Amino acid sequence: MKRMLIANLLQRPTRTIVSMSAVAMAVILILVLTGLSHGLLNDAARRTQNTGADILFQPSGASLFFAFNTGTLPIKLINRFKEIPGVTYLTPVLVNFSVGRFGLTFGIEWESFNNFPGRLHILSGRPFQGEYEAIIDDLFARSNHLNIGDTIKILARDFKIVGICQSGIAVVRVFIPLSTMQSLTGAADKASMILVKCQEAGRIPAVYEQMKREYKGYNIVKASDVQDLMAENTPFLREFTYTIIAISVFVSFLVILLAMYTSIFERTREIGILKAMGAPKSFILSTILKESVLLSSLGCIAGIIGTYVIIQIIRIKFPSMLIDIPFDWHFKACFLALLGGTLGSLYPAFKAASQDPVVALSYE
Amino acid sequence: MASQVVLQTAGLNMVYRHGKLAVHALRDIELTVHEGEFVAIMGPSGCGKSTLLHLLGGLLKPSSGDIFIDGMNIVKLKDRERTEIRRKKIGYIFQRFNLLPTLTAAGNLALAKRIHGNGYLDEKETEEILRLLGIQDRMDQRPIELSGGEQQRVAIARAVLNKPSIILADEPTGSLDSTNSKVVLRLLRETNHHLKQTIVMITHDPEAAHTAQRIIEMRDGQIISNNAGFYHEAEMDGIF
Numbered sequence: 001m002k003r004m005l006i007a008n009l010l011q012r013p014t015r016t017i018v019s020m021s022a023v024a025m026a027v028i029l030i031l032v033l034t035g036l037s038h039g040l041l042n043d044a045a046r047r048t049q050n051t052g053a054d055i056l057f058q059p060s061g062a063s064l065f066f067a068f069n070t071g072t073l074p075i076k077l078i079n080r081f082k083e084i085p086g087v088t089y090l091t092p093v094l095v096n097f098s099v100g101r102f103g104l105t106f107g108i109e110w111e112s113f114n115n116f117p118g119r120l121h122i123l124s125g126r127p128f129q130g131e132y133e134a135i136i137d138d139l140f141a142r143s144n145h146l147n148i149g150d151t152i153k154i155l156a157r158d159f160k161i162v163g164i165c166q167s168g169i170a171v172v173r174v175f176i177p178l179s180t181m182q183s184l185t186g187a188a189d190k191a192s193m194i195l196v197k198c199q200e201a202g203r204i205p206a207v208y209e210q211m212k213r214e215y216k217g218y219n220i221v222k223a224s225d226v227q228d229l230m231a232e233n234t235p236f237l238r239e240f241t242y243t244i245i246a247i248s249v250f251v252s253f254l255v256i257l258l259a260m261y262t263s264i265f266e267r268t269r270e271i272g273i274l275k276a277m278g279a280p281k282s283f284i285l286s287t288i289l290k291e292s293v294l295l296s297s298l299g300c301i302a303g304i305i306g307t308y309v310i311i312q313i314i315r316i317k318f319p320s321m322l323i324d325i326p327f328d329w330h331f332k333a334c335f336l337a338l339l340g341g342t343l344g345s346l347y348p349a350f351k352a353a354s355q356d357p358v359v360a361l362s363y364e
Numbered sequence: 365m366a367s368q369v370v371l372q373t374a375g376l377n378m379v380y381r382h383g384k385l386a387v388h389a390l391r392d393i394e395l396t397v398h399e400g401e402f403v404a405i406m407g408p409s410g411c412g413k414s415t416l417l418h419l420l421g422g423l424l425k426p427s428s429g430d431i432f433i434d435g436m437n438i439v440k441l442k443d444r445e446r447t448e449i450r451r452k453k454i455g456y457i458f459q460r461f462n463l464l465p466t467l468t469a470a471g472n473l474a475l476a477k478r479i480h481g482n483g484y485l486d487e488k489e490t491e492e493i494l495r496l497l498g499i500q501d502r503m504d505q506r507p508i509e510l511s512g513g514e515q516q517r518v519a520i521a522r523a524v525l526n527k528p529s530i531i532l533a534d535e536p537t538g539s540l541d542s543t544n545s546k547v548v549l550r551l552l553r554e555t556n557h558h559l560k561q562t563i564v565m566i567t568h569d570p571e572a573a574h575t576a577q578r579i580i581e582m583r584d585g586q587i588i589s590n591n592a593g594f595y596h597e598a599e600m601d602g603i604f
């Protein structure tokens with residue numbers, strides 16, 4: 001009965017607002033967290049995909065974040081890949097990670113790397129020609145006050161900055177010639193990964209399948225799968241997300257439990273009257289359940305509104321933080337919060353339904 | 365009296381137990397109530413009146429003995445079936461706080477209608493009862509906005525609208541002043557008369573008891589007297 005439900009919610013406005021807020025908090029936590037983690041992964045994945053490679057070929061156990069990869073891939077493989085039908089461009093990349101300094105450095109082969117859609121756009125200066133020349137991106141240049149002609153230390157060597165390129169390729173800020181990096185790291189004729197570009201999108205699956213078949217034990221990834229794979233392989237992100245979700249659901253469970261539990265004590269007399277009127281258990285049960293579902297639903301609506309308010313604030317305060325809430329998560333978050341709330345009301349509902357009517361009636 | 369028996373108890377005993385403590389609230393109650401009768405139960409506080417009423421309506425299970433409603437032994441029934449009997453055949457009126465505080469008078473009646481489903485009086489009959497009870501203009505008020513007398517009248521309306529065959533009233537005038545008590549008693553008697561409902565009413569007030577056809581006196585969980593009597597047909601004619 002709608003009238004009774006609404007009357008009960010209005011009768012105890014503080015309880016209603018507090019329990020609504022708790023459910024809303026759960027929804028906000030779930031949505032903001034998934035939004036942030038998706039934003040993070042999307043950003044990383046986008047940068048990987050920005051290289052324009054269709055397939056990444058890496059040694060087994062390699063990381064999609066490139067950071068901890070060693071150069072163990074023989075460059076000779078490229079000649080074999082060229083024979084795979086559908087492959088147009090290939091380029092080897094040797095990755096070096098220096099903690100604290102500027103993160104990733106890519107050793108690249110200028111000619112072949114720039115066949116890729118994600119080629120380096122030189123904003124000023126020129127490509128590297130000599131051994132100890134480097135190209136940095138504009139963000140790195142700006143934040144470190146570096147200019148063409150300056151030198152930077154990479155792998156304990158001085159490199160002369162000869163060009164500044166546009167930022168955006170992977171998370172990489174610094175590029176040096178592949179051969180230089182190979183000799184500095186003792187990885188002659190080796191690469192960390194080979195980027196593969198196909199003639200057209202339609203041929204990617206066939207190329208991928210063939211590589212998978214012929215090169216067992218390697219880590220071969222389609223660029224379009226990078227995001228999912230990152231989500232799977234990012235340590236603890238999934239566990240962390242699930243923990244927060246579980247806590248959120250538990251919070252709405254507890255708050256609704258408490259709210260309904262206390263309210264059935266207040267309503268002992270009413271429950272007695274309902275029983276005296278011949279209301280069956282199911283009626284009392286469903287009355288309590290409906291009330292908590294309504295309460296949780298209102299909390300969900302408030303939670304979604306609250307989420308967008310918070311996202312707006314984050315966007316203004318931290319513009320570089322990317323939040324990207326997948327559409328279906330709106331429903332998932334609400335479903336989970338509702339589930340928590342409903343489970344929380346089950347015990348009070350059963351307790352109310354099985355209350356001794358005579359005790360309830362002598363309760364004044 | 366040739367009319368049918370609607371309520372009957374046989375060897376009814378009720379013992380409340382709280383751990384080692386046992387209160388023998390009712391002892392061997394033998395009671396028969398006929399269709400359309402108006403019975404008053406009197407007795408000092410704690411003598412077991414409310415317990416008896418709760419047992420008659422199936423809100424409690426006796427420690428031993430049988431309770432028949434329209435010939436059916438409700439002691440033998442499952443909880444759910446007893447609830448069903450209560451829903452179909454019994455209307456309760458308590459001393460106070462009969463109504464759900466969050467709903468208006470109309471809301472309280474609508475809730476009852478929802479619980480009872482079929483068998484409810486139609487719109488016109490309902491209107492008539494509300495007018496008879498003098499509360500037709502108070503239907504949009506919530507219980508706290510109604511006087512005690514008005515609340516009891518709404519409770520009577522709620523108890524009778526379902527056309528239950530039995531009305532069980534536990535001190536319905538217990539917290540009313542004498543004017544309102546008289547009104548409520550008159551209304552109970554009128555509904556008893558009009559709708560042929562059987563009424564069992566607990567009261568402390570001898571004057572209230574004299575509204576009834578029969579007074580049952582209880583003491584220490586037992587019936588000590590069971591007199592037909594004060595309900596004179598002549599007096600009735602005078603009232604209606």
Ligand SMILES: Nc1ncnc2c1ncn2[C@@H]1O[C@H](COP(=O)(O)OP(=O)(O)O)[C@@H](O)[C@H]1O
Pocket residue numbers: 358359380381382387388389407408409410411412413414415416
């Ligand atoms: N739920 C209960 N638990 C234990 N004892 C009760 C309970 N209800 C009533 N009693 C006891 O049973 C006796 C009869 O109570 P009751 O039926 O309420 O009497 P009355 O309505 O005549 O005042 C009293 O002694 C009372 O204390």
Ligand SMILES: [Mg+2]
Pocket residue numbers: 413414415
């Ligand atoms: Mg009593």
